[in-house]
Amino acid sequence: xxxxxxxxxxxxxxxxxxxxxxxxxxxxxxxxxxxxxxxxxxxxxxxxxxxxxxxxxxxxxxxxxxxxxxxxxxxxxxxxxxxxxxxxxxxxxxxxxxxxxxxxxxxxxxxxxxxxxxxxxxxxxxxxxxxxxxxxxxxxxxxxxxxxxxxxxxxxxxxxxxxxxxxxxxxxxxxxxxxxxxxxxxxxxxxxxxxxxxxxxxxxxxxxxxxxxxxxxxxxxxxxxxxxxxxxxxxxxxxxxxxxxxxxxxxxxxxxxxxxxxxxxxxxxxxxxxxxxxxxxxxxxxxxxxxxxxxxxxxxxxxxxxxxxxxxxxxxxxxxxxxxxxxxxxxxxxxxxxxxxxxxxxxxxxxxxxxxxxxxxxxxxxxxxxxx
Ligand SMILES: NC(=O)c1ccc[n+]([C@@H]2O[C@H](COP(=O)([O-])OP(=O)(O)OC[C@H]3O[C@@H](n4cnc5c(N)ncnc54)[C@H](O)[C@@H]3O)[C@@H](O)[C@H]2O)c1
Numbered sequence: 001x002x003x004x005x006x007x008x009x010x011x012x013x014x015x016x017x018x019x020x021x022x023x024x025x026x027x028x029x030x031x032x033x034x035x036x037x038x039x040x041x042x043x044x045x046x047x048x049x050x051x052x053x054x055x056x057x058x059x060x061x062x063x064x065x066x067x068x069x070x071x072x073x074x075x076x077x078x079x080x081x082x083x084x085x086x087x088x089x090x091x092x093x094x095x096x097x098x099x100x101x102x103x104x105x106x107x108x109x110x111x112x113x114x115x116x117x118x119x120x121x122x123x124x125x126x127x128x129x130x131x132x133x134x135x136x137x138x139x140x141x142x143x144x145x146x147x148x149x150x151x152x153x154x155x156x157x158x159x160x161x162x163x164x165x166x167x168x169x170x171x172x173x174x175x176x177x178x179x180x181x182x183x184x185x186x187x188x189x190x191x192x193x194x195x196x197x198x199x200x201x202x203x204x205x206x207x208x209x210x211x212x213x214x215x216x217x218x219x220x221x222x223x224x225x226x227x228x229x230x231x232x233x234x235x236x237x238x239x240x241x242x243x244x245x246x247x248x249x250x251x252x253x254x255x256x257x258x259x260x261x262x263x264x265x266x267x268x269x270x271x272x273x274x275x276x277x278x279x280x281x282x283x284x285x286x287x288x289x290x291x292x293x294x295x296x297x298x299x300x301x302x303x304x305x306x307x308x309x310x311x312x313x314x315x316x317x318x319x320x321x322x323x324x325x326x327x328x329x330x331x332x333x334x335x336x337x338x339x340x341x342x343x344x345x346x347x348x349x350x351x352x353x354x355x356x357x358x359x360x361x362x363x364x365x366x367x368x369x370x371x372x
Contacts, residue, residue, distance in 0.1 A: 005017075005018040005019070005020035005021055005023070005024065006018045006021075006224065007024075008224070008227075008228055008231065010231045010232065010234075010235045011235050012141065012142060012160060012231060012234045012235045012238055013140050013141070013142075013160070013161075013164065013227075013231040013234070013235075014162075014163040014164070015140060015163070015164045015165075015166060015224075015227055015228075015231070016163060016164070016165045016166070017165070017166035017167075017220065017223075017224055018220075021165050021166065021167065022058045022059070022167070024165075025058075025059060025128075025165050026058075026059055026060055028126075028163075029059055029060065029061060030060065030062075032099055033061070033062055033063060035097070037095075037097045037098060037099055038066065038092075038093075038094055038095065038097075038098040038099070039061070039063075039065040039066070039098070039099050039101065040065065040066045040067075040068055040089065040092070040094060040098060040099070040100045040101065041055070041065050041066070041067050041068065041100075041101045041103050042068045042069075042070070042085070042100060042101070042102050042103065042104065042108055042111075042112040042115075043067060043068070043069055043070075043103050043104055043108065044069070044070050044071060044072040044073075044076065044104050044105075044107065044108055045069065045070075045071060045072050046072045046104075047072075047103050047104040047105070047108065047130050048067070048069055050130075050170075050173040051103055051104070051128075051130045051170050051173075052067070052103060054169070054170065055103055055128065065101070066092055068085060068088055068089075068100075070085070070107075070108070070111070072107070073107065073268075074107060074147070074258075074262065074268070074271070075262070076107055076111065077107050077110055077111050077145070077146050077147050078146055078147055078148070079146055079148065079155070081111065081146075082111065082114060082115050082118075082146050085111075085112075085115045086115060086118075086119055089115070089119055094119065094120075094123065095120070095123075096120050096121075096123060097123070098123050099123065099124050099125065099126065099162070100112055100115070100116040100123060100124075100125040100126070101125070101126045101128060102116075102125060102126070102127050102128065102139075102161075103128045103130060104129070104130050104131075104134070105129065105130055105131035105133060105134045105138070105178070106129075106131065106133045106134045106137070106138030106139075106271065108130075108134075109127045109129060109134055109138050109139045109144075109161075110138060110143075110144055110145050110146070110153070110156070111144075111146060112125060112144075113125055113127070113142075113143075113144030113157075113159060113161065114144035114145055114146055114155075114156055114157060116144075116159075117144055117157040117159035118157065122159065124162045125161050125162065126161055126162050126163055126164075126165070127139035127140075127161040127163075127164040127165070128164075128165050128167070129164065129166065129170075130170040130171075130174070131170075131171075131174055131178055131181075131182055132171060132174065132178070132179050132181070132182025132183065132186070132223070133178070133181055133182035133185055133271065133272055134182075135166050135168065135171075135182070135223045135227065136182055136185060136186045136189070136222070136223050136226035136227055136230075137182070137185040137186070137189065137226065137227070137230060138185075139161070139164045139227075140161075140164050140227050140230055140231055140234070141230055141231065141234040142158050142159055142160035142161065142234070142238065143156060143158060144156050144157050144158075144159055145157075150259050150262055150263070150324075151259060151324070151327055152255040152258060152259060153255075158238060158239055158240075164227070166223055166224065166227070168214045168215070168219045168220060168223060169214055169215065171214040171219070172214055176210055177270060177273075178270060178272075179210055180206070180210075180270075180272060180273070180307065180308055181270035181271060181272025181273060182272055183206065183209075183272065183307065183308075184250075184272035184273065184275045184276040184279070184304075184308060185226075185271075185272055185275060186201065186222060186226045187201060187276075187279070187303075187304070187307075188247075188249055188250050188275060188279060189226045189229050189230055189247070190226075190229075190344075190345070191249065191279070191300070191341060191344050191345070191347070192246045192247065192249045192339070192341070192345075192346075192347035193229050193232075193233060193246060193345065193346075193347070194225075194229050194345055195343075195344055195345025195346070196345075197225055197226075197229065197345075198344045198345055201222075202299075202303060204218075206306075206307045230247065233246060233247060242349060242350075243349070245339055245349040245350070246339055246347040246349055247339075248338075248339045248349075249279065249282060249339040249340070249341065249347050250275045250276070250278035250279035250282050251275060251278055252278065252282070252325060252336070252338050252339075253277070253278040253281045253282060253321070253325060253358070253361070253362065254271075254274045254275040254276075254277060254278025254279070255274070255278070255324070256278075256321045256322075256324035256325040257269070257274045257277050257278060257311075257313075257321055257324075258271060258274035258275075259324045260317060260320050260321050260324060261274065263320070269311060272308075273308060273309075273311060276304050276307075276308040277311055277313075277365060279300070279304060280300070280301055280304055280305075280365050280368075281358075281361040281362055281364070281365050282338055282339075282340060282341075282361070283297050283300050283301065283341060284297070284360070284361040284364050284365070285338055285340055285351075285353050285357060285358070285361050286340040286341040286342075288353075288357055289338075289340055289351050289353060289357075290340035290341060290342050290348050290351055291342050291343070292340070292341045292342065292343060293343065296341075296343060296344055299344075300344070301368070301372055302372055305368070305370065305371075305372045309370070310368065310370035312366075313362070313365065313366040314366075315366070317366075318359060318362050318363065318366065321362055322355070322358065322359065322362075325358065336352065336353055336354075336355070336358060337349075337350050337351065337352055337353075338351050338352075338353050339351070
């Protein structure tokens with residue numbers, strides 16, 4: 001099926017999707033080459049193998065673009081790798097007018113965006129997301145970051161990509177675990193901001209969706225819808241002074257669980273899996289603090305467990321998660337602020353929760369029946 005070019009333009013984003021987005025990208029690349037601007041492409045080992053050949057077959061690069069490679073995964077999102085990339089750009093004589101193309105998932109766009117936004121006080125970058133997580137969420141909105149001392153996104157910038165190009169065809173080589181990881185952020189975006197999108201997502205059986213061709217309209221629609229909702233929120237509040245914090249639903253506890261999973265004796269989990277656990281714990285807090293109905297809580301729990309599965313937590317994990325939570329950036333004036341749900345489609349920011357309730361929320365997840 002052919003999709004026409006779709007351009008979604010807000011103050012904070014230009015997103016191209018549809019088949020002719022390749023043409024638009026080609027036009028931009030020839031413009032850069034015409035101006036003799038250097039083009040760098042950041043890939044990880046997987047996107048080097050699976051996505052770069054597709055990119056190079058679609059895009060007419062007269063001069064070979066320079067490829068920057070990193071190891072795949074969250075552990076590359078750190079200061080050492082950022083320094084290595086700044087050094088690499090310097091060695092290869094990248095100038096202020098050079099452009100960095102981030103071809104990869106959220107790790108590549110967060111790290112590449114951070115490196116580009118700081119190198120020589122900022123060079124332009126373009127995001128070409130290759131995971132569902134990055135297409136539907138991470139590649140738009142202009143947050144860039146690296147982790148520090150295992151704490152997520154401690155150092156970063158707010159800096160917009162020049163544009164984002166969405167090509168769901170890249171998802172063909174992505175495994176199910178990473179597809180599900182992206183789906184968790186899509187569910188979150190619907191839960192905090194769009195009731196009808198949430199109702200629509202509930203009708204999709206993930207098993208069927210994951211078997212649906214990535215050329216199919218459903219994927220295009222889900223991805224564009226999710227990225228579009230996020231951009232509308234970001235447009236209201238780019239620097240996350242208020243409204244944008246809605247998008248943090250599930251992330252205060254999710255980030256802490258993700259950080260724990262990277263410690264010795266734990267099994268690293270994907271960002272989306274961690275967020276899905278965070279959402280269930282924060283839905284528990286939403287029942288207590290922000291009026292989420294029991295019926296909605298049960299529906300969210302059932303859908304999340306059947307879609308994302310259950311991640312076993314031990315009793316000793318709980319204090320460790322709490323210690324990560326207290327180092328999180330959402331701690332202000334000694335209180336822990338959460339984004340919670342009033343109902344699916346509406347989130348309330350700055351909901352202060354006490355430590356006992358947070359512990360109980362984690363305990364309630366730990367004791368859940370995986371076959372809920
Ligand atoms: N900046 C934001 O607004 C924002 C929003 C959400 C998430 N994030 C960040 O995004 C990161 C998670 O992103 P992610 O889930 O994309 O992780 P990721 O970038 O690590 O990608 C997941 C895995 O998929 C591989 N991969 C990527 N594209 C592929 C393809 N087409 N085929 C086969 N393999 C492929 C990668 O090499 C990696 O192993 C986290 O660091 C999270 O904090 C940022």
